Amino acid sequence: MSKLRIPSFTLPLLAAAVLSACSLAPVYQRPDAPVAAAYPAAVPVEAVRTAGVTADSGWREFFREPRLQGLIVAALEHNRDLRAAALRIEEARAQYNIVAADLLPNLAGTASGSRARSAAATSPTGASVVGSGYQVGLTLAAFELDFFGRVRSLNEAALAQYLATEEARRAVHISLVAEVAKAYLSERALAEQEDLARRTLASRESAYKLSQQRFEVGASSALDLRQNEILVQSARASLAALARQRAQAFNALTLLVGKPLDGLPAPGALAAQGIVADLPAGLPSDLLARRPDIRAGEQRLRAANASIGAARAAFFPRISLTAGLGSASSELSGLFDAGTRTWSFVPQLVLPIFDAGRNQANLTLTQVRNNIAVADYEKSIQAAFREVSDALAARGAIDEQADAQARVVDAQRERLKLAEQRYQNGVASSLEVLDAQRELFSAEQSLVQARLLRLTNAVDLYRALGGGLKETAAG
Template identity: 65%
Template structure:
């Protein structure tokens, strides 16, 4: 009600100008936005048979990571990770900047009250006039409100809105990356933990063998070479153990940094051989990435912002029309400030026409167009990078399954080889060197199997991330 009565007090010319500005504020000189064609093939090089039955972006991370220990780590990271918190604050910053820009599209009114006290020169006085005078003023002013005839303010507002939306997409992209980083850091720590346990078991076994070999040497049943070979196996296992202890500690520190706080009490971990650590998903089609991946949507919003800035640069070639107006009361005494006849008002339209700018406006327009072309190139590169990430994950998925099966078969063969070599060694047929090589190869094969399992799980996480998974906590859309 106050706003309506305020406009009734304004001159009719000002009211009409504001209404016309409101109508024309929807105009813009920005080019019509057209999404660039995706510069990728229509299918992945190693796409799964048939179309995807489940959208990875809709698959909640709790469904994709059934491991309760990993779920607790991810939940803690989403709450405490400082990089994600920074991304959220960047959204607040962009929103505030958008609100500032959007405010320029509306007139700003200021209320004021002033008292002016001054002395008039004696020779300028008329009979009965005081040399010292007071002037009191109270009123409502509107200062330099731009009538957006050519859409300059509207274009700047659209650019700020696109930048704000791009920042929101960047936060979602940061969340996806954080979840995958936590999961892979967890797998790295678990891999080192399993290798450490393997190294401890191997060291204990070799120490027992070394004691027996030492007794055999002392009674003359074996040579010193046999004893030194056995000692070599013990020291090799000890070196591997200390290395793995260090690597596991560093992996734990990396996980703590991602989680954002000490790990505390967590559910028991699952073995890397457990198939329930991650859930397998199909890949879908390349065109789905445009809507799945927030980094692609971020790049498109940045392109929209650059496109809108061209409109602002074009509008700078045309006149700028602004209004300054005021309404109020003025009097030489405070008591008569609101008396009859004290009403005052002013209405000052101003038109500014660029005549000579030294090429500034043309250079700004060229700069805006170049920035748009850069945004297009960045958008296309983001799509290509996303396509490659999915394609790489798909290629690796098939080969890693085969590699894991081969590595498992290789380990079983090595275990059988060690049994036969030990039997031949006890019967005096095989040398201590044959025994040493067999045990070293077995330990290496056991470590390689753990590492291959980790690679396979990391590959599943890479595919989930590259398809845009990780935004939802639980499944939002049921699988078809």
Template identity: 65%
Template sequence: MKLKLISVFVAAATLNIMGCSMAPRHERPAAPVADAYPAMPAVAGMAAPSTPQGKAAYDTGWRDYFTDPRLQQLIASALEHNRDLRTAALRVEEARALYDVQSADRLPNVNANVSESRARTPAAFSATGKAAVGQRADAGVAIPAFELDFFGRVKSLSDAALASYLATDEARLAAQLTVVAETAKAYYTERALAEQAALAQRTYDARAKTYGLTQQRVEAGASSRLDLRSNETLMETARVAALTLARQRAQAANALAVLVGEPVMGNESGTMLSDAAIDAMSALPEGLPSDLLARRPDIRASEQRLQAANANIGAARAAFFPRISLTAALGSASPTFGGLFDGGSGTWSFTPQLVLPVFAAGRNQANLSLAETRKHIAVADYEKTIQTAFREVADALAARSYLGGQVTAQRAIQEAQAERLKLLTLRFENGVASSLDVLDAQRELFSAEQSLVQARLLRATSAIDLYKALGGGIK
């Protein structure tokens, strides 16, 4: 009999592991986007954009993409210390534990027990007419209520837990890619603000010197007080800009420290990227929209959540069918604890049970409707994730097509303004131009220099956005 019990439960466990499933067959929804990214039309004064050739973003590790040694140190520190990534990693451990808990139901639980009991029977209820004290000792192993998963309910729940775990792990990878990109953007933002602050400080120093000279000319009667106030206005404007940019740089450094996950010591070393470096960063082939399905971890996570919703439908369907469970125990019983293992004291029990749902007030149907609705929600979320990914890539490609020309044009403006100031200064020294013309040229040159730094930063951050949107490598 013992061998028969063991054989029954081995067969039942095998059935549970290999059991069928009533979940619908998973089919990946069609991507609700175009087959290709929007073509970038040619713009007057700019060459038609070409398709870059090189290694795909997915195959390019962040150390290969971001070559600045200081930035590499910051990204490595962020991947180790960033609190959002720590939370994401712990979420993965949580999901794995939940999956282990759920998958444990597919195998029998075996419990060992030893017990001893004493009970007094009053004389009125005793067969001998005298009060008696009974004693019993039991020892053995038991398998409580092991469900035979004929209709795949337990398997579907286990599959749903597995898909949720995989989705959580993909979400961790997406968070890791986001931290890499945001750290790089924060670093270059801080560098650009440092460059702008230094430019504003140099401009203020130059204008303060000019203001001092103008003040001397006013005292000598060679200049008017209007010239003095105009110079003072420009000087104070430069000081306001320098102070504003210094504050913004400090705040950018604080934001970078939060991303890195630890204090950033001292002023950051490094400079803004050169145009050639940004060109190299932007040289990523975009591929096809369908490539994103395999490259982007957020899309893979969304598909795993869809599979989890699909498996929950199988569990909800199985609830309409009978549930069969087996309970068994094997052990020894004796009136005394010392006689537990004497000959003839062996005991066993075997209790199969079938539960058929007859009336549940619509609970099972409601659970099925809930599972199906959640699947429809998961499909919509999956399609929305794909659309968002498509838009992010398209936006980054548009930025790549136009920002290079914008930087070139802005540099031409800055160079033209510098030459204009030089010529007006010569004219002023020869008495042809007024001081107001020179002051106006100084103001416009400063504005052009600041705009050039901002345009170069925008181009650098757009290259980072493209790397992230294409599912950049995270190793």
């Protein structure tokens, strides 16, 4: 039995395809960040280091309330948007593997057999003949010698698209953590406002019953009675509206988590959330490394840059090889006998001569898409800079607003106490007491909103700075 041998003249060609390929893609250069060199406000890094928190810390170190941590864990496991993002990574990886396969020769084993009968009228002997043929071998099908880097550029573009998809999944991860936190905080704020409205309604109903008794004995006017009734019905309307809003917020949170919200720790008050508000903002240039959406934009820019190389290579000759090596015989038993070896070698050169401007149009298309990718990349940087700047600018003002609103609530409580004393001593009318009750309820509701605003600002800053992907808890 003879040994199968690859024709020796194919080896230099294969080596040339691997070693001498060049790339016609432009040299990639990251565009300059179109933002200022510093934020309008800065965060003292030393204060953050004292708290043991950095921008690379995990989300568990930012969101420390047990129920919120349980919600985030459940969302990361069951949220359909995050699951779809993970599947898109698998899709991009498969697409990259398909393109990468063109860098190496595709070999295939073949085996065939045939039997045919010739007509007697066409046979030289005047008799029909039955012939048989059998063939086995190894074939190389149209392997392109990538002298001008077309295949390699397509491979680089596919790889960059895959990496961009991976970064997009990280961006969805961070956004999901932030959205779950904000949805949970909103539900908690509505729960506190609903509880406040329920207690206010109970208090006003008691006051209304007392006013009714006073009216029946002639100690108060019908105007006082109707004013107390208005307060009761207003509190009832507020309670109903807050109950509806809380139910809708709970449904929105359930949708984000992707499963029923059971088996979780008891919820805590807004004041007990312990969300870290002091995060190191660093410099705007740090966002290029922190934010996955910006990194994804840069990978898409790399893909567009590589596509230009593939479009340029289309103007040059394309050389491909088709080869085969095997054995053929008219008898199956003699398929591997001496003298049955066969081989074929078919190089092909394709030189574009006239394509009605197709290659030029394709090159123009890739260049335009590259410019679009540059614009999108720069816009993502500008959007990130604005998000961080807005969160930093709002932080100090929100803290002051919450502190001031807390003082307003204290003052309104004292005002109501004084108004009730004045009314009992006959110095003031019931209208003064009713007005103080209305103002106190409004101030307490505003205080809950201010506390929610302070917490959501911390969440916004967490997301704007690139979040934290680690799940290891700090404690």
